[in-house]
Amino acid sequence: MPLTLSQMFTPTDYFVALPMIMLTLFALGILLIDLIVPDDWKWTNAVTALAGIGFSAYSVFQIQRTFVQVGPNFPGQPGLRNALFVDRPAIYFFYLFLGGAAIAILMSVRYLETEREHRGEYYALLLLSVVGMMCMAAGADIVLIFIGLELMAISTYVLVGFLRRDRRSNEAALKYLLLGAFSSGIFAYGLSLFYGVTGSTNLLDIRRHLTQQMLYSSGHPDAVTIVALLTVMVGLLFKIAAVPFHQWAPDAYEGAPTSITAFMSVAVKAAAWAMLLRLLLGGMTPLRPLYVPVIIFASLATMTGANLAAITQSNLKRLLAYSSIAHVGYMLLGLVAGTPQFQSAEGIKGILIYLLVYTFMNLGAFGVVASLRRREIIGDEIDDIAGLMSRAPIEATLMLLFLLSLAGIPPLAGFWGKYFIFLSLIQTGHYWLAGAAVLYSVVGLYYYMRIANAMLVREPAEREPVRLGFGNAAALGLTALATLWIGIFPNASIRFVNWVLNLDRTGPLISWLR
């Protein structure tokens, strides 16, 4: 006899789902309120969305606090019959999503007004996509992860195409959707094969099964498992935009509203990473010897392709898109770190810190680009940023800060991402990869400096000063402050990441689920 709902689900289940519930509630609220808000007051939707994010963040904080109270050996809070597993990395990613979304919302207000597409659905979709991300980061069941992924992806498709009158936006959305759907088809195919070889949709079971399989086959899993892994990895690499599955990214980034580009480049990307880490480290840990060569290939291809492609770009958003692809290449190296059998904790630490600092600096950079948007001027070509130093010294200085941080110049936040990645590679003896990565980081500097040159050295094409809205100013201020603060005093962040990885007390917790 099946249990009743109240027997199946305890208050804990609602507790761990609370961040999502909050976001959903506010998203729905926005949809309703938007009907009665006059056009001039659409910014209140942003406030509502921010409030939702605030509540959600508070719930995450509550979950985090119970961890602290329960003790260090309690790695996570399973809920909803093991479908959701809010462990420390999940909490970390929740914060990242919420932070990224909040800053993107701050940037959006003025941008949407300029584009005259200021509608409540935008914020609702943003919040709902964060719900999807949370499922991806905390899901312990491939069904949930898949459906979360789709929720996020479909929301994002719409957001990318949100500027309906803009052909670039249309095209970006259509491209993104076609490729996204195609890739999730492949991804789903891979998941179905995983279900086929392991007999379960739960990551814990999958891992248990794969471990046994690897044991029995003495490290040589059978061919179906390999195909399952590879097809899944294609989906994952597509989502994080690694070469050769990256090509949607520049197009989507360029065509999307700049605030959404910013959002995609940090939150969506972080979610893809969360999912990737979940699957590779949570469910498919035993297959590490198999996926590492793929990762190495993808990483080298990504660093090469993206860095080279970025050099020739003349569109700021596109350039930053390639730059964010290049960053993925560095981050992938964090997964390589370790022996063929065991993942190095430092590598994961590198990825997590990288994502953290990347969130701030990339949001900042896109924030500056977004602030250049005015009526009649799209403001996303390098020529549009020329002479920014004389037109808007503050924005230019901030942009310089973000660019240098992206290039990984200490003492700015961006340095720390690269630092920990290199650290992990050196620690585990991957000297050649480390060497290649640092060389590519030098190439990276070149194209960041192209932007800086245009901004600082060239003469402005026009003299009109740049006006920042309140939201944009706040977003830039926050990101700049974070970039500097994390850069100069990274200790707190590192400690937090150590806590996330359980490095602080009982040693590394590399397996995502215990």
Added chain:
Amino acid sequence: MGCGPRYGRDMREHILSIILFLPLAGAALLLFVPRDNKHVIRVLANAFALAGFLVSLPLVPWFWVQRFQPGFKFVEGVPGTWIPTIGAGYMLGIDGISFLLIMLTTLLGWISILSSWNAIQERVKEYYIWFLILQTGMLGVFMALDFFLFFVFWEAMLVPMYLLIGIWGGPRKLYAAIKFFLYTLLGSVLMLLGILFLYFHHFRATGVYTFSIPELYKTAPNIEFQSAIWLFLAFFVAFAIKVPMFPFHTWLPDAHVEAPTAGSVILAGVLLKMGTYGFLRFSLPLFPGVVMHPKVRAWMVGLSIVGIIYGALVSLMQKDMKKLVAYSSVSHLGFCTLGIFAVNSLGITGSVIQQVNHGISTGALFLIVGILYERRHTREIAEYGGISSVMPVYATITMIMFLSSMGLPLLNGFIGEFTILQGAWIESRLWAGLSVIGVILAAAYLLWLYQRVFFGVVNNPKNEKLHDLSPREVLCFAPLVVLAFAIGLYPKPLFQILEQPVNQLVQTVRPGQVNGQVHAQTAVPSAAPGRTGN
């Protein structure tokens, strides 16, 4: 503030931090001055630059009294206090080598800011801000006792320099700036990997994660040769690019030619010294086995000597004054690296003295070129001639600095070159014999330059109305000229300041060499007692 002695002691404990951050504070203050208020900005920037120099002066007597004591002085901070999670600390400290370079930095920093008074008319505020930040970055490199801190300063300093070249530079400024930035960054990222290797090696050896340089000194020499050679190369590339040693030098002429005068002064005077400083502070004590490996040493010395001769030869044929001076830097820095890789007390002492001297004389040379450039906006040698008649004071100062640069005795340049060559001779006669060619060529290219610019009759009408140095400009040169003579006439303080660190360094790298012990029999023979009659 109430009790004086207490205050003085506090200042003494934190003197390095004060010196380090005063320029940064100046930059921060300048941020709040409206950018149209150029005069106030200039005055403030100069005040801070001068203050930066002045606060470093107390260091001289304080350092002097403890110059023979072993170890780092004025140590501030504890290892691992800045970022405890990775074992990086805010740790400063100096020894004789860094002391000299710090004094050079503060002095040249002040002079170059002073020299920019008229030269920089656009975007004045940004200029001074970047310059002051640059100053802090450079000082940090010389002060850091924590590898991580060192690296941060090392890289952070590139940015302001890049902007100084890129914004206020000449016609090809972007090319030059990017080249400078990429080239030097290329070296330093490889160094980062090397640092991380040392960090892990130290952890494996001791179980402690730390970037503290004195700690790493203890473990790094134990790295087996096969790894150490790669580490050495990683560091070598970073430092060799910065110095710049022979095949890595091509960024230098471009950067110098395009940089504004003050930028060139700092670039030549201080930035290049970071490379040699790196060799001394890191390459030698961390990888003594590699450094002393005959093949490695032969390569290092070989590159140095090639640099000496090659730089001089290329200088000889330059048509652009600034490029000439830039290539001469390659030659001079070749002497510095030659001294370093001679790895004996004389070579290294000479090398550091040469670094200081190069800062003084080449800094002055760039100022000299800048003076003409400011008046005529060209650096083509062919545009000039007979300047001696028009600008006699300027010509005199130029002559003195040229002589100093070519190593005339009783001026500073000689002291370093002499000591280096003596050190090189002891290691190999061939080294000294070949390097001496550089001394000859130095005279050739400098005197030829002097002849073409200053001698002859004024046949370019544009040069007839040039006005001689203004008092401010003379003030720029005065300390350099005085120092050139002072060091040339009485270099003993430099030798004494360097004695302890250099001997310790040589002791680390070549423990076989007995230092500080003069054999009894070599005391002056009794046949000719050095007596004074009464």
Added chain:
Amino acid sequence: MTPVATTFFFYLLSGAALLGGVLVITRRNPVHSALSLIMTLLSIAGLYLMLYAPFVAGVQIILYVGGIMVLFLFVIMLINIEQASREERFSKQWPVGILAAAALGVLFVSVFFKGRSVLPTQLLVLPEEHNTQQIAVLLYSDYMLAFEIASLLLLVAMIGAVVMAKKRTTTP
């Protein structure tokens, strides 16, 4: 109800499904493609029945054939058909595309043959009469959250479709 003549029906249905699939990607007229796709979907629904999945088969027919395909046809009608039927059907890269896809298919099949040992040979007994109820229990227990999220997904799809396809109301 145990399936009868499984082998025959399997080949019949799969043949129909494949034929439909080939027609989908070769027909010039999108309406024909859509009708072929319906054939494929129905064949697959039949296969579901053979696999003791009546509920999925039902969903396939009702939702897919009845919902999604109607949407397709609707859109095809909305968007100009004549134009589409006059133009080139295939993109320039079609030979490479077919080659790559065929290679992928060959690899898949060979891998499945190579690695079929990993799959259990023992089939479960799945009582058909409880199928719907069991699925419901699973949906409301283990997949509760996914189910809720799926509802959000559909909501988002709805919002999205409305946002994107709505006639322009605001004046530019």
Added chain:
Amino acid sequence: MTPITTLHYLVLAAALFVLGVIGVLTRRNVIIILMSIELILNAVNLNLVAFSRLYGLQGQVFSIFVIADAAAEAAVAFGILIAFFRNKETVNVDEIDLLKW
């Protein structure tokens, strides 16, 4: 006659998958590309249902979610397609060409 095993279904699904991929790679009409994607998703579903014959009902549940996803995707795709069509008056995929380097 050999009994019909899971492998048969796998091969059938792979064939459908490949057909879908071919459609995506070769057809110019966006609508047909979307249909091809539906083919791919049906291959997934066929896999899932075939496997659920081995392991239990999770596969069937998963396939229901995939169907829901297909529906959502199709809806949004048509929304975007219509917006695109309004601007460009075409549904050919190689005429989506504004964004490139």
Added chain:
Amino acid sequence: MFFLDHIWMVPLLPALGAACMFFFGRGATKRTVNVICVGAVVLAFLFSCGAVLQLNEWSVQHPGTGFEKTLYTWLGSDTGRLTYSNANRGQSEFKADVGFLLDPLSAIWLLFVTGVGMLIHIYSMGYMAHEGGYYRFFGYLNLFMFSMLVLILGNNYALMFVGWEGVGLCSYLLIGFYFQRKSASDAANKAFITNRIGDAGFLLGLFAIAGHFGSIQFTAVTALARSGQYHSGDAVITLATICLFIGACGKSAQLPLYVWLPDAMEGPTPVSALIHAATMVTAGVYMVARSNALFVLAPASMKVVAIVGALTAIFAASIGLVQNDIKRVLAYSTISQLGYMFMALGVGAFAAGVFHVFTHAFFKALLFLGAGSVIHALSGEQDFRRMGGLAKVIPVTYRTMLIATLAIAGIPPLAGFVSKDEILWQAWSAHGGAFRSLWLLAFFTALMTAFYMFRLICLTFYGQPRMSPEVEDHVHESPRSMTLPLIVLAFFSVTAGFLGWPHSLGGSNAFERYLSPVFANAAVAEAPEETSRSLEWGLMALSVAAAAAGFGLARRAYGQADKGYAEPIAAAAPPVYQVLYNKYFVDEGYDYIFTGRRKLGPLRFGAMGAGEASSWVDTNVIDGAVNAAGWMTRATASLSKWWDKWIIDGVGVNGPALLVRALSYPARLVQWGLVQWYALVMVVGLTGFIWYYAFR
């Protein structure tokens, strides 16, 4: 012992004078300049005299040693801990003091340097009276005096090197005094750079000494060298002495580094007299004499010195035969005489060499000053083809110059005779055997010397004037301040020889005795036997005869110069004349081979050639590689654009359609920006991954 204790005042006084000129000279009147600069040198001279007198006293108390006074440690930390490993003796301290050594050798130099220097200062007051840059000139002169005095008083090689380079610098400054003239600045550069080559040799020698002996202090090195610890022919010592001698070659204008000295005549004449005749160029002799203990241990180096000296002597003399510039003739004469001195040193006759320096200082300074007086009288004319008949117009100049000429030609009993014959005799007797060919060279040199000197006198002073009338009208005797030094120098030219009157002529050779502590066990052939004495007389007679013959020949060839004359050599052997007249084409050869100032066809060799080649390599190879790396990166990045631009557009315009389509197929395939291409890449990627795993 006031003067000895304050010996450092001697160089300091002119240094102060120079410093005054440097800081305040611009505003000073000529009178002030005179008071300060000339006063400083006069004081220095007086001071030196006092010091030398006191030295005699002192050496009575401390026989065999010089007086040393150390002021402070210049190089080195002075703690004894800055050391270097020394080849033979373990660790030695790196140290060079600012310390002064006064012994007979330096005393001699001190006296004639300050003495002649003082006279030339006085002379310059007149000579330079009408020139611009008066203060500058005297400042440089004082600076020169300072450097020269440091050179001779320094008690170690490093301090000697200070003076060594210092005099080079002053020479440079003074040669380039008329810096508006290109020839002057060229000559200045040439002088400095050539000297620098020698200096480099000096430095290396210094390092060798330091590395070998562990000290660079003269007294210490000498004591060690004489201690018997080092055997004769020690390789390092040979190397060191050869290096030192290279230095001497540069400074004292010996083969092959002599080229700068003739050009140095671009400077004002007093400078030529002071620096390029009397004092600076003898620094090489001083240095070799100072290092006699080392040279004695290196017979090979001694041979080199002697041979180079002899060759230089005859080489320069032969060039001097045909030159027409009064100062150039004197310059070649100087080179030739310096060759004599080195020959003397090389055969071990240090005292004789030094003695010749001493006497030469007087008559050569006199010759130059006289020439200056002539030039002054003729308003700057230097070519004696356009002189003549001056004997009656400027009698003081004529007479004093004649005395000097007789002295240099070696007419007894003038100073030149004594010193030169001593050298000839030593060259004959020191080693014997093949070494006697040195004597032969020296002998012919003496003949030539007499010839060209008298040629100069004849063409300048005798016969009818050949200058333009307006010049002739202005001919006048020089002012008192110029003639007075001439007379004083003439006096010494006559008498200085008696200080070293040889034993063979019944003299006591006081000069050699005075120097004996310095050249303690220098291997000089001592104890002349009766047989050799007669031989000595014979040789003496021979050389006097040679001098007389030289005079006679010159008289015959040029005695009737006002009626037109033919160069006898040109008449006898035109090619030889051409070679000599063009100075053996050495300057040209150097320009082709070493400096690269001249191109050999399209090619440029030498330093400038190397410089051009290096510059080319730098821009095109080294920097080229750097730029190419950057370019490659960017090119790779824009490959598809490149393909479109060059292949498609490039071929598309002209090429056949089929080719274009074939070429453009990949490009059309790689239609960047198309969704299906992206999807294709994804599928290919997936296929590749599976392929890799399924079939590895």
